[in-house]
Amino acid sequence: MIMTVNRIMGIETEYGVTVPGHPTMNAMVTSSHIVNAYARLSGLDQGLHARWDYDRESPLRDARGFDQSRADADPSQLTDDQELGLENIILTNGARLYVDHAHPEYSSPEVTNPRDAALWDKAGETIMHQAAVFAPKFDGVQIKLYKNNVDNKGASYGTHENYLMARQTPFTNIVRLLTPFFVTRQIFTGAGRLGQGQEGNVKKFQISQRADYFEAEVGLETTLKRPIINTRDEPHADPEKYRRLHVIVGDANMSEKATMLKMGSTSLILALIESGFEDFAQFDLANPVAAMSKVSYDTTMNSVLTMANGSSMRAVDMQFAYLETIRSHLYSHNEPDEQTAEVLDLWQQTLDSLNDQTGEHRVAARYVDWVAKYQLMQGYRDRDGLEWNSPRLGLIDLQYSDIDPGRGIALKLMNRGSIDTLFNADQVDIATRDAPHDTRAYFRGECVRRYPQNVAAASWDSIVFDTGGDTLLRIPTLEPRRGNRDSLQSLLDQSESAADLLNSLRSHD
Amino acid sequence: MPTHDSNQIKRARREENQSEHDTTVVSTTNNAELDNEVDSLLDEIDEILEVNAEDFVKSFVQKGGQ
Numbered sequence: 001m002i003m004t005v006n007r008i009m010g011i012e013t014e015y016g017v018t019v020p021g022h023p024t025m026n027a028m029v030t031s032s033h034i035v036n037a038y039a040r041l042s043g044l045d046q047g048l049h050a051r052w053d054y055d056r057e058s059p060l061r062d063a064r065g066f067d068q069s070r071a072d073a074d075p076s077q078l079t080d081d082q083e084l085g086l087e088n089i090i091l092t093n094g095a096r097l098y099v100d101h102a103h104p105e106y107s108s109p110e111v112t113n114p115r116d117a118a119l120w121d122k123a124g125e126t127i128m129h130q131a132a133v134f135a136p137k138f139d140g141v142q143i144k145l146y147k148n149n150v151d152n153k154g155a156s157y158g159t160h161e162n163y164l165m166a167r168q169t170p171f172t173n174i175v176r177l178l179t180p181f182f183v184t185r186q187i188f189t190g191a192g193r194l195g196q197g198q199e200g201n202v203k204k205f206q207i208s209q210r211a212d213y214f215e216a217e218v219g220l221e222t223t224l225k226r227p228i229i230n231t232r233d234e235p236h237a238d239p240e241k242y243r244r245l246h247v248i249v250g251d252a253n254m255s256e257k258a259t260m261l262k263m264g265s266t267s268l269i270l271a272l273i274e275s276g277f278e279d280f281a282q283f284d285l286a287n288p289v290a291a292m293s294k295v296s297y298d299t300t301m302n303s304v305l306t307m308a309n310g311s312s313m314r315a316v317d318m319q320f321a322y323l324e325t326i327r328s329h330l331y332s333h334n335e336p337d338e339q340t341a342e343v344l345d346l347w348q349q350t351l352d353s354l355n356d357q358t359g360e361h362r363v364a365a366r367y368v369d370w371v372a373k374y375q376l377m378q379g380y381r382d383r384d385g386l387e388w389n390s391p392r393l394g395l396i397d398l399q400y401s402d403i404d405p406g407r408g409i410a411l412k413l414m415n416r417g418s419i420d421t422l423f424n425a426d427q428v429d430i431a432t433r434d435a436p437h438d439t440r441a442y443f444r445g446e447c448v449r450r451y452p453q454n455v456a457a458a459s460w461d462s463i464v465f466d467t468g469g470d471t472l473l474r475i476p477t478l479e480p481r482r483g484n485r486d487s488l489q490s491l492l493d494q495s496e497s498a499a500d501l502l503n504s505l506r507s508h509d
Numbered sequence: 510m511p512t513h514d515s516n517q518i519k520r521a522r523r524e525e526n527q528s529e530h531d532t533t534v535v536s537t538t539n540n541a542e543l544d545n546e547v548d549s550l551l552d553e554i555d556e557i558l559e560v561n562a563e564d565f566v567k568s569f570v571q572k573g574g575q
Contacts, residue, residue, distance in 0.1 A: 014574040020559075023568045102572035152566075157574025222575040248575065376554065379547045391563035398569055399559060407557055416553065 003271050003330040005264040005340045008164035008439065008480040010110050011121045013252055014103040014157040015128055015403075016146035019138050027102035030143050034104040035087040035097055037135035038127060044089055047452025048466060052088040052096065053459035062220050063171050063233035063243065090458045092433055092449040093123060094441025097131075103157050104128065104145070109441030110460070110480050113339050114264035116436050118256045119423055123431035129403045130432075147252045148401035149209040150193060152200030152394070156213040158222065159252035163245045163267060164237065164480060169274050174245065175218055175229050180283040181269050181322060182228055182249045183291045184315040186211065187301065188350050189262045191251035192370035194377070194388065194397040196297060203389035204297070205377065207370040209251045211296035217288055222248055228288055236460035238478050245270065254401055254410035256422040257367035261350060264343030268326050275329060283318065284308035299374060301354050316355050323347055367420045372413060373400050443483030446492050447501075454498035467499045475505065 017034070019025045039045040088098040094109030106124035111117050125147055132143045150156050165174070190207035193200075198212050206212075219227035228249055235244040247266070253259045285291050286306040294305060295315045304312035313321075327344065330336055336344060353363035354371075365371045377393050380386055386393055402408035405415070413419040423431075435445035440461075447455050447463055456472050457464040465473045477483045491508070495501035559565045 016569070016571050018569055018571075020565065020568065023570065027572055101574060103574045146569075151569055151571035153570055155571040155573040157571060160575065223573055376550075379551055383548070383551055391566055392558070394566040395559060395562035396554075398566060399557075407559070409554060409557070412554065412557060416550075418550065 002334050003268065003275065003326065003340070004337055005267045005271075005343050006113050006337065007267050007270070008110050008112060009114070009117050009263055009267065010108045010162045011117055011124075011259070011263070012105060012107040012158075012160045012162070013121065013124060013147060014100055014105045014159070016148055016151065016157070016401075017102075017104060018144050018146075019141055020144060021141055022138050025138065028099060031099040031102065031104040032087045033135045034128065034131045034143060034145070035089060035099055038091075038097055038131035039087070039089050041130060041134045042091065044091065044448070044452070047448070048454065048456055050090050050448060050452075050455040051457045052090070052098065053457040053462060053464060057234060057459070059232060059234060061233040063231040064218075090444065090448050090455075091127070092435070092445045093120065093431060094435035094439075094445035095120065095124060095127075097127065104131075109435050109445065110439040111436045111441075112438050112481070114260045114262075114267060114343060115339060115422065117263040118259040119427065119431050120436065121259055122256055122423060122428050125403050126428055127432050129405070132404070142404075145403050146398065146401045147254060147403050148191065148398070149252055150195070150200065152193070152195045152397070154199045156198075156210060158210075158248050159250055161247040161250055161263060161266065163247070163270055164235070165243045165245055165270055166274050167235075167239070167241055167243050169243065171231070171243075173273050173278065173280075174270075176280045177273050177277070177283060178269060179217060179228055179288045180285050180291075180318060181266070182247075183285060183288055183295055183305075184318045184322075185262070185265060186251075186292070186295050187315050187319065187354055188265075188347075188364070188368050189250050189253065189258065190296065190368075190370040191253055191258075191401070192373035192397070194393055196293075203387075203394075205299060205374055205388065206293070206296040207299060207374075208292075208296040210249060211292045214249060214289060214292050228292065237480055242480075251369070252401065253369050254408075255367045255369050255372070255419060257346065257420050258369055260422065261343065261346050261367075264339070265322075265347050268340070268343065269322065272326055272329060277325070277329065279325075281309065282321065286310075299370075300359070316351055319347075319351050320355075323351065366418070369400075369410070372410070372419055373397070376400075376409070376413075437485035439480050440477040440483035442485045443477060443488055446488070447498075450492060450495075451498040451501070465498050465502060467497075467502065473502060475502075 017027055017030050096107040098105055108120040128145050132145050135143050186208045191209050193206050193209045196202040196204050196206050213226050214228050215225045216227040218229045220231050230246050230248045232246045235242045286308050291305045301316050304314055306312055353361050361371050365375050400409045405411045414421050435441040444458055454465050454467055456466040461478050462474050462476045491504050495504055
């Protein structure tokens with residue numbers, strides 16, 4: 001078993017949406033405006049209006065081995081109810097852009113590595129911004145979008161990570177090693193939040209936006225009583241071979257490096273579990289749910305968590321232990337590939353910086369969102385004598401994640417070189433239009449681009465063609481790594497029409 | 510609420526710190542440089558902040574999501 005960050009992964013982000021001065025605007029309507037605007041902007045509205053193929057979704061299947069009955073489910077768990085999804089488009093970069101209840105959502109194409117995950121996530125942000133600029137204005141006011149997870153009045157919405165895993169890995173092992181990892185990785189995945197408690201009543205800073213909304217250890221829910229480990233079992237791939245781990249516990253990150261580190265470190269933990277590692281006891285927490293907010297509320301990095309065996313440990317020390325365990329496993333197996341080496345180095349330097357007892361965290365301030373946000377707020381407190389409950393600090397908290405380059409604080413910090421970036425404007429621009437070349441997202445995106453009049457529907461694991469005959473034809477794309485550019489580009493180039501493509505595919509198989 | 514008094518206290522504290530390092534020219538310079546850096550950053554952020562912070566933050570209301 002090779003220890004690597006490389007695995008099929010992707011990120012779904014729900015965006016906050018408002019129209020300043022129009023507080024009663026219906027969020028489903030404004031979200032639809034966003035999706036429709038991008039459909040028009042990209043010319044995707046000229047095609048057959050390929051709809052998302054819900055037939056193949058099973059959101060109530062639980063990884064612990066049973067199906068929740070639809071009657072028992074909270075309506076918000078029924079993600080396949082087409083009436084609630086007003087608009088839903090598939091992009092040429094293989095992504096899905098749609099309305100998820102009251103938020104516009106971008107579900108990135110499948111990628112194979114953390115760097116690409118960060119790139120196609122950033123592309124989504126750009127797509128959302130372009131849509132907002134192109135969408136109708138309300139009394140001249142443009143729709144505003146925020147890449148964050150709270151409104152500080154009680155509502156929370158998610159940024160979900162997805163990781164494909166080998167099916168035979170026991171789910172109990174995943175839960176056991178991942179729970180303390182999710183609790184403690186907040187120290188570098190946290191995007192910062194001025195407000196403690198679900199309603200945000202206590203005006204104090206905490207490092208994670210999502211921490212206060214996690215009330216259970218394991219479960220199927222995503223909108224209330226949220227569990228640290230979500231058990232949704234919808235692999236969108238061969239269920240005998242694969243499991244898709246659906247992670248709801250993370251924050252939305254403006255920082256590209258933070259996104260890459262989040263995806264990369266988590267992928268390595270999964271590799272550790274898949275390799276058969278079972279020395280869990282050293283990481284077991286006495287009370288993981290309580291530990292989520294304990295870690296989040298502590299900006300000193302020095303508070304201790306109670307372990308199941310009665311000892312105590314700081315979050316940063318647990319992260320050092322995870323990193324050490326991965327390194328020793330890795331060096332007994334193989335030399336790390338370039339991407340894995342990059343993530344390991346970044347993880348190390350991040351922990352070293354967060355462990356800085358002077359509290360300056362100079363290195364982490366350049367790409368850990370909560371540190372950048374916190375230090376900016378401290379700057380304002382020092383200069384203007386502001387208390388934590390000052391409205392201006394609350395505004396900075398919100399505006400940090402504004403995705404408008406003219407207004408967004410994180411984007412401003414990137415622009416002036418205070419926050420590191422991984423990608424230049426050209427790379428991001430290309431990723432808004434082109435899919436990753438090494439997954440089935442390539443096939444999906446290219447079919448939408450080349451045969452817009454013939455793609456009737458698509459989902460993660462299939463494309464449905466309409467070539468004018470009596471019946472529609474579904475092409476399954478069950479293998480996430482197949483349908484890539486290497487295997488399909490020349491076939492696509494030779495197929496002027498969808499009918500040509502289907503004929504070629506038939507004769508190939 | 511920021512008061513005139515608390516601004517004075519902050520400024521006084523900063524001056525206090527600087528005078529402690531008066532004997533070391535390098536430290537004082539570093540402190541001043543850092544202050545300038547932070548000040549110029551804050552000036553830039555000032556320019557893009559939405560007007561009327563209280564109303565703006567109050568009107569940011571979302572429905573819960575996943």
